[in-house]
Each structure stands twice: as C-alpha cells, then as structure tokens.
Amino acid sequence: MQRIPVIVIFDIGKTNKKCLLFDTHYQLVKEHSVQLPEVPDEDGYPAEDVHALGAWVRNTFRELQQLGEYEIRAVNFSGYGASFVWLDEQGKPVAPLYNYLKPYPEALEQQFAATYGTAAKVARETASPVLGSLNSGMQLYRMKQEQPATYARARYCLHLPQYLSYLLTGQAFTDITSIGCHTRLWNFTANAYHHWVTAEGLPDKLAPLHAADEALHVAVNGREISAGIGLHDSSAALIPYLSGFHEPFVLLSTGTWCISLNPFNHTPLTDAELQQDCLCYLDYKGRPVKASRLFAGHGHEQLVKALAKHYNKPLHYYRTVWYDPLLAAGLQPGALEGLTLARLEQYPDYETAYHQWVVSLMALQKRSLELVLENAPVKRIFVDGGFSGNPLFMHLLAAAFPQVEVYAAAMPQASALGAALAIHTAWNDKPLPADLIELKYYAAPAPQALVPPEGGPGSENSTPGNEYP
Structure with a gap:
C-alpha cells in the first residue's frame, strides 16, 4: 500500500487539543482531539497541565509514525498565546504553565510603571493594551520579582507554540508571532525588544529568534522530517x-x-x-x-x-x-x-x-x-x-x-x-x-x-x- 504524504499539525487551544494530518493538497485526512484536565498552580489557580500535554504530544506523534498508511514529511504547531513554559538546562519544566487569566498584582504593575514609564507610554510603544497576565512579558517580570530562585533555574522561557516544537525537536527558538502578540515585549517602532526587556536581562531567558516560515531538518524518533517552530494561533489563522x-x-x-x-x-x-x-x-x-x-x-x-x-x-x-x-x-x-x-x-x-x-x-x-x-x-x-x-x-x-x-x-x-x-x-x-x-x-x-x-x-x-x- 502506498503511503499518503502528510504534514502533522498540533493545534493547541485552551479547551481542545487537536492533532491533524493534511495531505499535499491540504485536505484533512485525519484528526484526533483530547481535553486535558487543568491542575492548580502554587496559588490554587487553574493552569494547563504541562506534563500531561507534553506526554500527549510525544505519544501521539510516535503512534502516528508507527502507522503504515502515512508518510510524515513535516510537523508544525499552533497554540494559544500569552503562556510561557519555563525550562531548566535539561529541558524540564520548572514552573506551572500559568493561566493568562490569572489576576496580575496591582503593586507589581505600579512598580513596573514607576521604573519604565507610564502604562500608556509602554502600551503605545509595544502596541499592547494593559491586559495583566495576558501581556505575557509581564509574566516574566512577575517571575523575576516574586520567584527569583525559579527564575534563576530557568534556562529558557518559551511561548507555548515553541515549547510544543521543542518537545519533538529538542531545539529552542523564539517566534515573532508569539512575541508580537500583546506581550509588551516588542517595540513596534524600533522593531526590536523594548528597552525594559533588555534592562531586566530577559533576552538571556528568551531563545534566539527564528523565522516562522523556515523549517528545521531534524530526526524525531530516528526519522528525518521538517519541523516548524510553531506559531501563535491567531497569526496562523x-x-x-x-x-x-x-x-x-x-x-x-x-x-x-x-x-x-x-x-x-x-x-x-x-x-x-x-x-x-x-x-x-x-x-x-x-x-x-x-x-x-x-x-x-x-x-x-x-x-x-x-x-x-x-x-x-x-x-x-x-x-x-x-x-x-x-x-x-x-x-x-x-x-x-x-x-x-x-x-x-x-x-x-x-x-x-x-x-x-x-x-x-x-x-x-x-x-x-x-x-x-x-x-x-x-x-x-x-x-x-x-x-x-x-x-x-x-x-x-x-x-x-x-x-x-x-x-x-x-x-x-x-x-x-x-x-x-x-x-x-x-x-x-x-x-x-x-x-x-x-x-x-x-x-x-x-x-x-x-x-x-x-x-x-x-x-x-x-x-x-x-x-x-
């Protein structure tokens, strides 16, 4: 039986986690979805179960590779934004995948404004309304201020779509669609990280930028494929x-x-x-x-x-x-x-x-x-x-x-x-x-x-x- 050439896409929403296979005409040939229970973070606020999600992605891809009917040529990822995964030197998560709806401390917001300028000024420069934890860059600021030991342990913090890619490729990158999504990280005029990001030393925690339309050539479970680094779902759509x-x-x-x-x-x-x-x-x-x-x-x-x-x-x-x-x-x-x-x-x-x-x-x-x-x-x-x-x-x-x-x-x-x-x-x-x-x-x-x-x-x-x- 001739195998069908396909690309595998993991499309991760807050509720539904999907794995989809498209043929070379971009017709959907297979789809599978799950819903994973949330887990509480250290404050009891519901968070994505990053360990269960990682296991599902890895196991699902391995099972697809073992099927005889598909020739998997590539894999890519789309996922919801405003969520970071903190990884240590061994690539293991060191913190929960915090919920972007989690309330943001007003005192921290005021401290940030006192240091780096009014909320309106930073919002204008970063094209990001003040949205609390939805400004994912502010999650980095919060981690550094409130949990310095965990912050120090982290080698990289990856937005969720890039973490999904890391699960299969073992390579860490930053994607511009995730960085440029109401994060307060990117200065749209300078086309670079905002000065507060460099002042806080955050680039040391952010993986190198990589073009969203360039694939990696990697071996996954011993088989060579092309792999994307993932995109923010709104930009992908x-x-x-x-x-x-x-x-x-x-x-x-x-x-x-x-x-x-x-x-x-x-x-x-x-x-x-x-x-x-x-x-x-x-x-x-x-x-x-x-x-x-x-x-x-x-x-x-x-x-x-x-x-x-x-x-x-x-x-x-x-x-x-x-x-x-x-x-x-x-x-x-x-x-x-x-x-x-x-x-x-x-x-x-x-x-x-x-x-x-x-x-x-x-x-x-x-x-x-x-x-x-x-x-x-x-x-x-x-x-x-x-x-x-x-x-x-x-x-x-x-x-x-x-x-x-x-x-x-x-x-x-x-x-x-x-x-x-x-x-x-x-x-x-x-x-x-x-x-x-x-x-x-x-x-x-x-x-x-x-x-x-x-x-x-x-x-x-x-x-x-x-x-x-």
Missing part, C-alpha cells in the same frame, strides 16, 4: 487568507472574541485606539497587523440561554431566525447586557428580541471594525468562525458596510492549516491550492425582501452553513 488574497482585506475572526485583523494597516497605534482595545499583532513575516477586539461571542452565548428560558424555546432556536430588514430598521441599538438581565417582556416574541440584540451588537462591531479600517481602507471583509454562519449577523454587517464586499468564509481548522502553509516549501513540492477558502457573498437585501428563500436555512441562497456561534 491569517496565513491562508494572506496566501490566497492579495487585494487589501480585513479578516473578522469570530468566536468568544470578535477580532478584526487588518494586515494592510501599518499605521502606529494611537493612545485613543489603545483605550478602545486596539492592538497590533506581528504576522509570520514580521509585519504589523492592526487589530481590534469585541467580547461578543461570550455575550451571545449568555443571550441565547436567556431567550430560550424566557420564550420557552430550544437553546439553538436562534438558528431559525431569518433576517427581517424592516424589523431591524425599526430598532435602535442599545446595551447588549439589557436583554440578558431583564426587560424581555417589552419584546413581543423571540425574533424581535434577538433582532434587537444583534442590531445592538452590530453598532459596536461597526465601530470596532472602523478602528482598523481608518487610514487603510479595504475592498473586502471576510468573516470566519461562529458568526459567519449567522445570516442575521452577516446581512447586518453587509448593511453596515455597503461600500465593501462582505463574505462569509468557510475554512475549518484555519489556524492548523495556516501552520501547515507556513512551511509549505519545506515539505510540499506542489503549488498552493487556489480553493482553500469557500466564500459566500452577502449583500443587505432590499426592505421588501421579507420572505426567506426557498429551501429554508442552509439552502444555497440563504445561510452559508450551519456553524453558528
């Missing part, structure tokens, strides 16, 4: 779009957060933008990507629970709600929290209440998108993730931006696929496929278009799919 489209666009990635990413906006962040939760990422080529965030998916989850209870409907009843342009036009945006807390009695039915919430959401989403569109207009907005399959959201978005083409993008496993594409030339001699992303165009319908197209939800003329948030 942008790669298929950068590979497939060259006209300026914005990617609206929707999930728990709705993140607007404009790879064609290179203007420096202003204080006003930072105060409105804007930030910059670095893409896999080291280029700045202006971004804004909206905590919308979480709110939607709470909303549909409240609506289902109040109107005695199934939890996912919202999937049957068609866009009514006349109804939407008669509603004024309001506070998103208003519907989830009370006052649902003022709406005659589920459909009206749901329209009201999404109309209110769209007012905020429009402002969030405009923050990254300013000074860098685009011709297209691509929407992926949960809201891309929500016709009410998509029609309202199209109505909010009539001058731009709005598309729902269907591309499962975007971050994993991006990690595979990042090292394409290292393992795949075929040209990049031109049809990796399935698009559906949305236009705001005329007010009289009140009747759903024939075929109902999911038909060709209605919903682009059934993946709702």
Whole structure:
C-alpha cells in the first residue's frame, strides 16, 4: 500500500487539543482531539497541565509514525498565546504553565510603571493594551520579582507554540508571532525588544529568534522530517487568507472574541485606539497587523440561554431566525447586557428580541471594525468562525458596510492549516491550492425582501452553513 504524504499539525487551544494530518493538497485526512484536565498552580489557580500535554504530544506523534498508511514529511504547531513554559538546562519544566487569566498584582504593575514609564507610554510603544497576565512579558517580570530562585533555574522561557516544537525537536527558538502578540515585549517602532526587556536581562531567558516560515531538518524518533517552530494561533489563522488574497482585506475572526485583523494597516497605534482595545499583532513575516477586539461571542452565548428560558424555546432556536430588514430598521441599538438581565417582556416574541440584540451588537462591531479600517481602507471583509454562519449577523454587517464586499468564509481548522502553509516549501513540492477558502457573498437585501428563500436555512441562497456561534 502506498503511503499518503502528510504534514502533522498540533493545534493547541485552551479547551481542545487537536492533532491533524493534511495531505499535499491540504485536505484533512485525519484528526484526533483530547481535553486535558487543568491542575492548580502554587496559588490554587487553574493552569494547563504541562506534563500531561507534553506526554500527549510525544505519544501521539510516535503512534502516528508507527502507522503504515502515512508518510510524515513535516510537523508544525499552533497554540494559544500569552503562556510561557519555563525550562531548566535539561529541558524540564520548572514552573506551572500559568493561566493568562490569572489576576496580575496591582503593586507589581505600579512598580513596573514607576521604573519604565507610564502604562500608556509602554502600551503605545509595544502596541499592547494593559491586559495583566495576558501581556505575557509581564509574566516574566512577575517571575523575576516574586520567584527569583525559579527564575534563576530557568534556562529558557518559551511561548507555548515553541515549547510544543521543542518537545519533538529538542531545539529552542523564539517566534515573532508569539512575541508580537500583546506581550509588551516588542517595540513596534524600533522593531526590536523594548528597552525594559533588555534592562531586566530577559533576552538571556528568551531563545534566539527564528523565522516562522523556515523549517528545521531534524530526526524525531530516528526519522528525518521538517519541523516548524510553531506559531501563535491567531497569526496562523491569517496565513491562508494572506496566501490566497492579495487585494487589501480585513479578516473578522469570530468566536468568544470578535477580532478584526487588518494586515494592510501599518499605521502606529494611537493612545485613543489603545483605550478602545486596539492592538497590533506581528504576522509570520514580521509585519504589523492592526487589530481590534469585541467580547461578543461570550455575550451571545449568555443571550441565547436567556431567550430560550424566557420564550420557552430550544437553546439553538436562534438558528431559525431569518433576517427581517424592516424589523431591524425599526430598532435602535442599545446595551447588549439589557436583554440578558431583564426587560424581555417589552419584546413581543423571540425574533424581535434577538433582532434587537444583534442590531445592538452590530453598532459596536461597526465601530470596532472602523478602528482598523481608518487610514487603510479595504475592498473586502471576510468573516470566519461562529458568526459567519449567522445570516442575521452577516446581512447586518453587509448593511453596515455597503461600500465593501462582505463574505462569509468557510475554512475549518484555519489556524492548523495556516501552520501547515507556513512551511509549505519545506515539505510540499506542489503549488498552493487556489480553493482553500469557500466564500459566500452577502449583500443587505432590499426592505421588501421579507420572505426567506426557498429551501429554508442552509439552502444555497440563504445561510452559508450551519456553524453558528
């Protein structure tokens, strides 16, 4: 039997840990996922079980190598950001993989500001709003201040994606997509580590920078392969779009957060933008990507629970709600929290209440998108993730931006696929496929278009799919 040439991708989220195999046409041929229980850190705060995660990655890859049906040519990794693994000289973890949601001590934040400048100044220089432990560089500062003995024992601190690569390659590197992700480590103007990083001696703990699109040639379990060093998952998810489209666009990635990413906006962040939760990422080529965030998916989850209870409907009843342009036009945006807390009695039915919430959401989403569109207009907005399959959201978005083409993008496993594409030339001699992303165009319908197209939800003329948030 002829073995299938593949690349293996480990895509590590906070909840789901996935191993995916793509063939040379980037078609998914195998997938496996697990959920690993968290463990408490020394303060009792839940943390990733770094030992269980490491064992799963190593064992899974070894088992794949032993299968006779795949020719594993390469491996790469994508993972969530803002998380460090501290390794000693023998490559063993010496500290928990701390949760980026863990509260950050206010006294330490004040001490940092007193030493290195106001929060606003450092935020502007590092393109990172003040986000506590989500600024992963501040985790390094905290470790040095609070646990100097552990800090001294550590040879390297690796962001999670690079630790995943280290597990198989034994080589330690730093990746620009992880460093350039609201870490407060990188000076975007100087294109180098911020002066506070060098003043604290942190480069001694950070592994050498390595290009995210260059693979290592290593032996894993005695077999030669190409191996990437891993990428931050948000930056990896942008790669298929950068590979497939060259006209300026914005990617609206929707999930728990709705993140607007404009790879064609290179203007420096202003204080006003930072105060409105804007930030910059670095893409896999080291280029700045202006971004804004909206905590919308979480709110939607709470909303549909409240609506289902109040109107005695199934939890996912919202999937049957068609866009009514006349109804939407008669509603004024309001506070998103208003519907989830009370006052649902003022709406005659589920459909009206749901329209009201999404109309209110769209007012905020429009402002969030405009923050990254300013000074860098685009011709297209691509929407992926949960809201891309929500016709009410998509029609309202199209109505909010009539001058731009709005598309729902269907591309499962975007971050994993991006990690595979990042090292394409290292393992795949075929040209990049031109049809990796399935698009559906949305236009705001005329007010009289009140009747759903024939075929109902999911038909060709209605919903682009059934993946709702």
